[in-house]
Amino acid sequence: MPETAPPSTMRAVVFDQGSSSRLDRVPTPSPSAGEVLLRPIRVGVCGTDEHLLHGGFIAKFPLIPGHEIVAEIVGYGDGTHGPDIGTQVVVDPTVFCGDCPACKRGQPGYCSSFGSLGCDRAGGFAEFLVAQTSKIFPTNGLSPDVAVLAEPTACAMHGVDILALKPASDVLIFGAGPTGLILAQLLRMAGAARVTVAAPTASKLDLAKRQGASHTVQVDRSNPQVAEAELRRIAPEGFDAVVEATGSISVLEMGVGLTRNGGTILVYGLAGEQALAKVRPYEIFSRELTIKGSFAQAHCIDRALFALQSGQVSTEGIITSAIGLEQFQHALDNLHDSEQIKSVIIPNSTERDARSRVSVFTQN
Ligand SMILES: [Zn+2]
Ligand SMILES: [Zn+2]
Structure with a gap:
């Protein structure tokens, strides 16, 4: 009592x-x-x-x-x-x-x-x-x-566990909200040699840079082809892993095309329950792509707290x-x-x- x-x-x-x-x-x-x-x-x-x-x-x-x-x-x-x-x-x-x-x-x-x-x-x-x-x-x-x-970090930690990167992976994240910013830092800890963050808001991309993102690309929602071309210039063969952390269907569709042969797409953002994305099965088949999902977290809070306590994940800004x-x-x-x-x-x-x-x- x-x-x-x-x-x-x-x-x-x-x-x-x-x-x-x-x-x-x-x-x-x-x-x-x-x-x-x-x-x-x-x-x-x-x-x-x-x-x-x-x-x-x-x-x-x-x-x-x-x-x-x-x-x-x-x-x-x-x-x-x-x-x-x-x-x-x-x-x-x-x-x-x-x-x-x-x-x-x-x-x-x-x-x-x-x-x-x-x-x-x-x-x-x-x-x-x-x-x-x-x-x-x-x-x-x-x-x-x-x-x-700690709780959003724990959810991101679970996503990083699911993604299971190989060392020196080249990773692209769509989204620079709290989740995208924390994911970018955890992915560096988990083996990414290069993390590129793509999002619409310049101030959030600046923060991603300060927190260690290698490249940032601003996405103009009304003309996303410009960002897509820039991402292709950064990784002409595609990224080993693409993390969709916005919940946007069109971003997910773009992300599939930007994934390297044999690479992985992580669906992290929360899309509408009935939303449908256009994905070509032939592309998944012929390019041997893997699509993974990450939902909530279980038993990740202690590691999330450790990541914050160690300063390896910065929450600045x-x-x-x-x-x-x-x-x-x-x-x-x-x-x-x-x-x-x-x-x-x-x-x-x-x-x-x-x-x-x-x-x-x-x-x-
Ligand atoms: Zn939440
Ligand atoms: Zn149960």
Whole structure:
């Protein structure tokens, strides 16, 4: 039980059926045996939150979203122990049943009842949340503004595991959002001798360069052939691996053509569930291409934290807004602002504190 009882109600962002979002007062959750009560410190906002708002992915309403969570331990359920009260932790939001055929094969990512805090059960855009004690990872002094990127880094880590590069690979990534930027750095650690990042926004490409990308290519969405020609000049034989991290069908189609014979395309971006891409089976056959997918992550949070703690993955410049629960809509709007990269919510700050933080971040 918590050492000091939390208030009986708390503020939370709640998504309802019909794409509606509200800030409301709801009962504060209490931890059962095996669970921990947490006070969120920073919670990242990502495109998945918007998909959930519109009923996509594994949304279950009413829903408190927020799955990229750094929090402080407030208390434990009966008979449950763990790190000291007040310890800052990253939460692995995934929930696996442990009992289905996939779980029994040691492939929990394919769990038939795969769940996630903030997706099909209460997440972090609230003053408190409950998690399984087995799913918290102390940040060991890592700044919460860095640790909040542990979950997206874990998902990128899983993608890099799936891709399984050979040493000295030549890799192209489409997309310079938080994911593209983190993937570019992880791929260097995982064997890429050259990483080229292609995306529409110049400021994000500059950041990719500062974080170690070898080449960057600006993509004009209305005239992508220019970028395609430039990418072909960079790698006349094609790239060993092409990572599609935008969710765009036309980018995926372009990426297939830019892959070297015998190379691999990684589908990382989230496309619409019913979207169709044109791929020529003869090309896959004759050029012996491999198409792989990467979905969420399982058991990658500890390595993600290590990558951040070691400084091998830089998060410099990735967080562009930090705001309070009151302005959650603003964070959703930022997903469509090309100059914004990652917004984080500070669920327990006052609005004024949060506002002053925004200016701190946007001055960078
Ligand atoms: Zn996310
Ligand atoms: Zn399962």
